[in-house]
Amino acid sequence: MSDTARPRTRAWVIHPDIAGAGRLRDPALALEEAVALAHALPDLEVVGSAVVRLRKPDAGRLLGRGKLADLGQAITASEADLVLIDGPVSPVQQRNLEKEWGVKLLDRTGLILEIFSDRAATREGVLQVEMAALSYQRTRLVRAWTHLERQRGGLGFVGGPGETQIEADRRAIDTQLVRLRRQLDKVARTRGLHRAARAKVPFPIVALVGYTNAGKSTLFNRLTGAEVLAKDMLFATLDPTMRRVHLPDGGPEVILSDTVGFISDLPTELVAAFRATLEEVLEADLICHVRDIAHPESRAQAADVAAILGKLGVRDTVPRIEVWNKIDRLDEETRIAAVTQAARQGNVLAVSAVTGQGISDLVAAITRALADVTHESQLRLGFDEGRKRAWLFEKDLVETERQTSEGFEITVRWSTRQEAQFHEL
Structure with missing residues (x-):
């Protein structure tokens, strides 16, 4: 059909x-x-x-x-x-x-x-939804069989016609949950290996977060040229999307992550189940909080996002930029006022992911924010590059060093700014 x-x-x-x-x-x-x-x-x-x-x-x-x-x-x-x-x-x-x-x-x-x-597309997303659904279903077994009167099992002190069936179903759900956790652990380990591999790549991670339908995917597409599903619909994006990109207007090379949208009163089952999906936010070097500034409850939505980030354990020390998106939906007077207000605040940018207004300013702000974020790099220096080697030690950037027949293999941890200074030596 x-x-x-x-x-x-x-x-x-x-x-x-x-x-x-x-x-x-x-x-x-x-x-x-x-x-x-x-x-x-x-x-x-x-x-x-x-x-x-x-x-x-x-x-x-x-x-x-x-x-x-x-x-x-x-x-x-x-x-x-x-x-x-x-x-x-x-x-x-x-x-x-x-x-x-x-x-x-x-x-x-x-x-x-x-x-x-309905939306889960990746193996991990499907498993997490299934786990969340089973956990939710387990709490509601009492209501599932009114037509069979299987719920009439008393208070549990005395066995009844429904008690055995409900307990059997609970055991079946528990067995399924154990199986799903094992499968999810395997997927999580694979993602852990991918994350470890990314950690060796000298590109910071920029995570886009925000209330559902705030325009994160449209902004992601604007910054990357990707074609992520971007609809005027709640939860249009469910599984995380990551791209290694050179940000436009001369911006740095980064790994950009588009994440599932948050929502008020997010079910606790989903906060737990999707913690792994949102690990990209936990690993981020910079968080861009995208707000639908045209929504009448934009401030309350922002508070919900902040609360969920706190539940996920995102550190307050991670740099954040607030992105006031959808200024194209404001009337001219309100739009000018929003742009002026954003300019007066630190780390707030007013943009339109649809028209491109303010995007170059956002990229400049991301570039500045990442200037002091450290990342790991592998260097090979010849014996004739003693000045560069001495500079690395002087700045206390060297993690490990190994001498070879051709020079030195050095692991350094530095900021984007320090890396640029090194290459100017």
């Missing part, structure tokens, strides 16, 4: 706005993001959406009886097959809501897992 003939699932999207939950975002914009997440799955058709204000979530059904009935009517009228709740839903709440409305239900974590599963 062709993609055009494939039936689409009709989805209703609900954003619970819980009083006192401490969420800083505008509920309407949060709903807009949830709808955009739904659109990221090609087989979903959003037929309705709503912000539902709650004073307190109901432990059994999340929603009160009145809202439950009103939404049930709307869902039935739109002939929806699926309800997406933009937030956490407990297994009991999920089971009860599905029974009440007669539809399948996914919470925010489940939806993001579906998107990641």
Whole structure:
């Protein structure tokens, strides 16, 4: 069956706005993001959406009886097959809501897992998504078999008709998780070897990070000439892409890394599972934090990115440049104000990855930031190059040295600026 003939699932999207939950975002914009997440799955058709204000979530059904009935009517009228709740839903709440409305239900974590599963392209990405999905599924076994009444196993103190089946399924999932971890370890070791090989290459790593749909892949393409998937869509990029490139306008040679976009309330399963994918950020010599400056919640998105970088263990000492992208989407007055404001701040550049405005200034800023970043190089000096050798020792740059019949093989660790000074000797 062709993609055009494939039936689409009709989805209703609900954003619970819980009083006192401490969420800083505008509920309407949060709903807009949830709808955009739904659109990221090609087989979903959003037929309705709503912000539902709650004073307190109901432990059994999340929603009160009145809202439950009103939404049930709307869902039935739109002939929806699926309800997406933009937030956490407990297994009991999920089971009860599905029974009440007669539809399948996914919470925010489940939806993001579906998107990641649909997008994963590399072997490592597929394995990580599978692990995350299994970990998530393991916590929800209680709701999986209402039609077979297998959940009626009591509290675990006394065996019941469902207890054996649920425990068996948990064991099966645990066995699969062990198998996947072994496979992932092999992939991670291979990537470790690649990383070790890159460490011997005298090119610093520049990682592009940012909120999903901030324009990282478009910027990556602008800087590298590559053709990475760049769409106005959440999670358009999932697997990391790396290119060794000479940055334009006389910029340095670097390894540029495009990474998966971050998002608020990123499921903990995915933070853990994708830590290996984001190791490129941990290894980076420079982080370029790309922001969609035209988005009304750009500041809140930036805070989410900073929080996730902290969870991943990215050191504060790694140099960072903030890139205010999509200035082409601002009106002229706002654009001029953004460019002026960025110029007044340290390490902030206002650019448009689409039109190219500000890109040369960004490359210049990357070049300056990398000037003091150290990297390892292998040198061969003849016996007649004693002045260069003495300079290396004088600057305390020599890691190891081995004398050969033709001169010296020297391993040095230096900055790009020191390397340029050496070649001018």
